Amino acid sequence: MKNSSDIAMIDAIELPSAGTKQRVQLRFSHSMLAEWSWPATVIRGAHEGPRIAIISGVHPTEYPAIEANIRIARNIDPDLLHGTIVSAPLIDVPAFLSRTPFVCPIDQKNPNRFFPGDPKGTFTEVMNDAIFQAIIGPSDALIDLHGGDLVEALAPFTMYSVSGNEQIDAASEAMGRAMGLGYLIANTPKPGGLGGTTVQAASAAGIPAILPEAGSCGLLSEPETALLVDGVENVLRHLGLLSEPVKAMPPATMITEFTWLFAPSEGLWYPSVEVGDTVRRDQSIGRIASIFGDDIASVTAPHDGDVLFLTTSPAMRESGVLLAVGGR
Numbered sequence: 486m487k488n489s490s491d492i493a494m495i496d497a498i499e500l501p502s503a504g505t506k507q508r509v510q511l512r513f514s515h516s517m518l519a520e521w522s523w524p525a526t527v528i529r530g531a532h533e534g535p536r537i538a539i540i541s542g543v544h545p546t547e548y549p550a551i552e553a554n555i556r557i558a559r560n561i562d563p564d565l566l567h568g569t570i571v572s573a574p575l576i577d578v579p580a581f582l583s584r585t586p587f588v589c590p591i592d593q594k595n596p597n598r599f600f601p602g603d604p605k606g607t608f609t610e611v612m613n614d615a616i617f618q619a620i621i622g623p624s625d626a627l628i629d630l631h632g633g634d635l636v637e638a639l640a641p642f643t644m645y646s647v648s649g650n651e652q653i654d655a656a657s658e659a660m661g662r663a664m665g666l667g668y669l670i671a672n673t674p675k676p677g678g679l680g681g682t683t684v685q686a687a688s689a690a691g692i693p694a695i696l697p698e699a700g701s702c703g704l705l706s707e708p709e710t711a712l713l714v715d716g717v718e719n720v721l722r723h724l725g726l727l728s729e730p731v732k733a734m735p736p737a738t739m740i741t742e743f744t745w746l747f748a749p750s751e752g753l754w755y756p757s758v759e760v761g762d763t764v765r766r767d768q769s770i771g772r773i774a775s776i777f778g779d780d781i782a783s784v785t786a787p788h789d790g791d792v793l794f795l796t797t798s799p800a801m802r803e804s805g806v807l808l809a810v811g812g813r
């Protein structure tokens with residue numbers, strides 16, 4: 486993933502001179518990270534403005550997200566840019582060539598559960614800490630691009646994490662609206678729920694942040710890639726980095742209850758709904774059967790809402806993720 490023209494940087498991003506674009510291989514002095522490097526494009530606008538981090542590949546089999554980030558980094562003209570963009574297309578670098586879904590293959594941890602990281606932890610936590618210090622922490626806003634993983638179908642949505650700081654949360658929400666995807670999820674972290682995400686760590690540190698997702702099942706699909714590129718460019722207009730007027734986007738369906746369902750036992754998973762379907766509380770939404778085809782468990786909707794993503798692979802371990810329902 487390297488070019489000879491890439492510049493090596495250690496532990497921090499040095500900004501190039503105004504009006505230039507620099508390709509970087511970011512390395513870290515932490516001994517656990519010594520064998521690895523992280524590609525980034527640093528675009529410093531000719532005009533003053535905020536610094537934005539655009540990252541992807543926290544889950545590196547979510548290809549429309551990575552492709553969108555690559556295109557944005559190539560498309561942006563530094564002469565027209567107000568501010569700085571740090572585009573890092575691959576965060577979980579060790580998982581990319583091995584095509585490992587969800588987790589880092591070195592310690593089997595999902596990076597998006599361990600932000601802002603820990604320099605004393607295992608590889609994923611050390612990597613997250615290094616990335617947070619170098620790329621996310623010094624930014625005025627974060628866009629973390631995702632899409633359905635190898636075994637996930639997904640209805641495009643943007644999530645932000647409710648931090649309790651009204652000013653930060655309003656800024657994240659406004660970025661989410663500018664992104665223009667069909668659903669906007671205001672996720673309030675709670676014990677046992679979704680935690681340690683990039684957007685939770687960023688917003689807790691006072692950095693407005695969104696996590697847009699588009700794509701499904703590890704496919705590099707053009708409509709979802711274009712959706713992410715268009716959305717991010719609009720967020721850049723909204724934040725003042727691009728001077729064209731903000732495009733009016735279709736209003737998103739607001740989701741305040743984001744509930745993940747987990748398998749009550751291992752077996753084969755047969756969902757009876759599709760992403761985007763509207764479900765009612767207690768409605769049957771699928772079943773788990775044994776390898777002989779006997780029903781083991783039926784799965785019902787926890788509350789009214791829309792199916793935002795679901796696992797498309799029948800192979801299901803106990804407590805594996807089945808799907809998520811977003812309540813309005």
Ligand SMILES: [Zn+2]
Pocket residue numbers: 543544547631632634
């Ligand atoms: Zn993801």
